[in-house]
Amino acid sequence: MSTTHDPGPALSLGLGEEAARWLxxxxxxxxxxxxxxxxxxxxxxRVCGRGPVAAMPGWxxxxxxxxxxxxxxxxxxxxxxxxxxxxxxxxxxxERLAVLKGLPALEEDRGLGDAGLPVVRDALRTNDxxxxxxxxxxxxxxxxPDHSYRQAILKCVFIGVPLAEVSGLDTRAxxxxxxxxxxxxxxxxxxxxxxxxxxxxxxxxxxxxLTKVRALLAEGDPHxxxxxxxxxxxx
Amino acid sequence: xxxxxxxIHMTSRTTDDYERMYxxxxxxxxxxxxxxxxxxxxxxxxxxxxDGLLGWEPYRAAQFGIVHHCTIALNPKExxxxxxxxxxxxLPRYLAKDRVVAVGEVGYxxxxxxxxxxxxxxxxxxAEHGLPVLVHTPHRDKAAGTRRTLDVVRESGLPPExxxxxxxxxxxxxxxxxxxxxxxxxxxxxxxxxxxxxVAILKDYGSDRxxxxxxxxxxxxxxxxxxxxxxxxxxxxxxxxxxETVLWDNPVAFYAQSGRLDLSDVKPGDTxxxxxxxxxxxxxx
Numbered sequence: 001m002s003t004t005h006d007p008g009p010a011l012s013l014g015l016g017e018e019a020a021r022w023l024x025x026x027x028x029x030x031x032x033x034x035x036x037x038x039x040x041x042x043x044x045x046r047v048c049g050r051g052p053v054a055a056m057p058g059w060x061x062x063x064x065x066x067x068x069x070x071x072x073x074x075x076x077x078x079x080x081x082x083x084x085x086x087x088x089x090x091x092x093x094x095e096r097l098a099v100l101k102g103l104p105a106l107e108e109d110r111g112l113g114d115a116g117l118p119v120v121r122d123a124l125r126t127n128d129x130x131x132x133x134x135x136x137x138x139x140x141x142x143x144x145p146d147h148s149y150r151q152a153i154l155k156c157v158f159i160g161v162p163l164a165e166v167s168g169l170d171t172r173a174x175x176x177x178x179x180x181x182x183x184x185x186x187x188x189x190x191x192x193x194x195x196x197x198x199x200x201x202x203x204x205x206x207x208x209x210l211t212k213v214r215a216l217l218a219e220g221d222p223h224x225x226x227x228x229x230x231x232x233x234x235x
Numbered sequence: 236x237x238x239x240x241x242x243i244h245m246t247s248r249t250t251d252d253y254e255r256m257y258x259x260x261x262x263x264x265x266x267x268x269x270x271x272x273x274x275x276x277x278x279x280x281x282x283x284x285x286d287g288l289l290g291w292e293p294y295r296a297a298q299f300g301i302v303h304h305c306t307i308a309l310n311p312k313e314x315x316x317x318x319x320x321x322x323x324x325x326l327p328r329y330l331a332k333d334r335v336v337a338v339g340e341v342g343y344x345x346x347x348x349x350x351x352x353x354x355x356x357x358x359x360x361x362a363e364h365g366l367p368v369l370v371h372t373p374h375r376d377k378a379a380g381t382r383r384t385l386d387v388v389r390e391s392g393l394p395p396e397x398x399x400x401x402x403x404x405x406x407x408x409x410x411x412x413x414x415x416x417x418x419x420x421x422x423x424x425x426x427x428x429x430x431x432x433x434v435a436i437l438k439d440y441g442s443d444r445x446x447x448x449x450x451x452x453x454x455x456x457x458x459x460x461x462x463x464x465x466x467x468x469x470x471x472x473x474x475x476x477x478x479e480t481v482l483w484d485n486p487v488a489f490y491a492q493s494g495r496l497d498l499s500d501v502k503p504g505d506t507x508x509x510x511x512x513x514x515x516x517x518x519x520x
Contacts, residue, residue: 038328038331039327039328039331042331042332042333043331045333046333046494046495089286090282090286090328090329092286092289092290092332092333092334093289093290093293093294094333095332096290126290126291127291128290128291128294130294
């Protein structure tokens with residue numbers, strides 16, 4: 001089996017000879033029996049390393065290798081989704097991240113469809129900023145229903161995930177999300193706390209929503225004036 | 236001073252503890268899987284607990300500059316509940332994880348046939364997964380329980396240098412020293428072992444294969460007891476190097492046998508000079 005596996009990924013990940021051989025062999029075993037994944041998936045970092053991948057900014061070797069292992073699964077659609085959820089559920093934080101980051105590739109190559117959503121939803125329920133951020137990659141941004149997507153973005157603001165690092169805002173930020181963010185800004189201003197600067201581009205798309213926030217700032221509340229990162233044109 | 240606490244149950248502790256531990260010099264910890272005070276009744280709650288030890292808790296520790304690893308096992312006390320036997324079948328999947336640096340805590344509590352069986356099976360799993368073992372010794376009838384533990388470990392064929400026998404005291408240290416296993420001491424506010432008795436044992440037995448931990452959990456305990464032992468060692472004439480051996484090098488050497496101890500994120504400790512000033516002055520908190 002191992003000889004039939006495409007050597008391309010090992011080359012583009014810059015794997016050494018031993019790691020490349022391990023990956024080819026592991027992919028062959030998973031292709032023959034998906035149950036092999038349960039012990040191979042956690043071992044990927046120990047065998048192949050955890051450094052950055054030069055050719056793939058934002059990726060580490062263990063993440064990219066684990067996605068290659070997922071692509072070796074002879075499964076599609078709902079069956080693939082079930083296997084991913086099982087793997088994710090029993091995974092440590094690094095394995096969970098790799099499953100989340102692999103969703104777009106599996107959507108493209110394996111007809112995953114909506115079957116990856118249970119993994120995304122679970123990650124969005126955690127308080128681990130790394131998982132929340134990964135859940136809002138291109139797959140989550142394409143598949144989450146409107147309400148869930150808005151709640152997830154607002155959660156990012158709460159737990160400090162920069163909105164520049166999540167997907168889909170250009171096309172999915174709607175008036176309801178802007179309203180939620182304006183309310184959030186108001187709540188923070190009344191409490192004398194800082195408002196994260198990255199919410200303003202979303203709110204500014206709907207100028208009517210700015211009225212209340214503007215009024216708060218105009219009252220000259222010392223907390224609001226001191227704590228706000230509101231853009232200059234608001235004050 | 237850099238401190239490695241080789242046995243502490245952070246799941247039961249607060250972020251204040253993490254802050255105080257960092258300030259005291261703790262940079263790395265191992266959290267053994269154990270019982271939670273309230274007995275569990277289904278294997279699913281173990282899976283959630285193990286997931287927490289591998290996901291949420293290391294993430295929480297990292298926010299405070301502390302590197303977290305764990306050990307995974309079905310603990311002796313809960314191995315007596317037949318509803319929890321399937322936990323043994325969950326273990327292989329968890330023992331394959333990157334941040335699992337030993338099988339543990341295993342051992343005896345009431346010394347029952349069910350405990351015998353769980354201990355023997357988990358010693359086999361340690362051999363299969365190439366992991367060292369953290370062994371709990373019983374609180375009641377400790378000397379007899381420890382002797383029996385050493386017999387079972389010997390029969391398992393595991394090399395003694397891959398086994399750490401924990402919660403030792405004056406009664407039990409001698410037999411473990413002879414066995415070649417590593418010796419662990421849990422320093423508590425008023426039970427098990429205190430810092431002055433610990434220093435006396437170190438004077439008698441030396442620092443070779445000796446580990447000191449706080450075993451802090453949901454009971455009355457103190458996550459700064461590792462630092463208290465370091466201070467007591469220095470006050471009674473031990474050198475900085477000997478303190479480093481017991482509180483850093485030994486736990487690193489023991490758990491590094493797993494091949495999975497990753498200390499690349501450890502932040503530098505404060506200086507020895509800084510510590511000597513801090514010891515003489517009131518703690519600023």
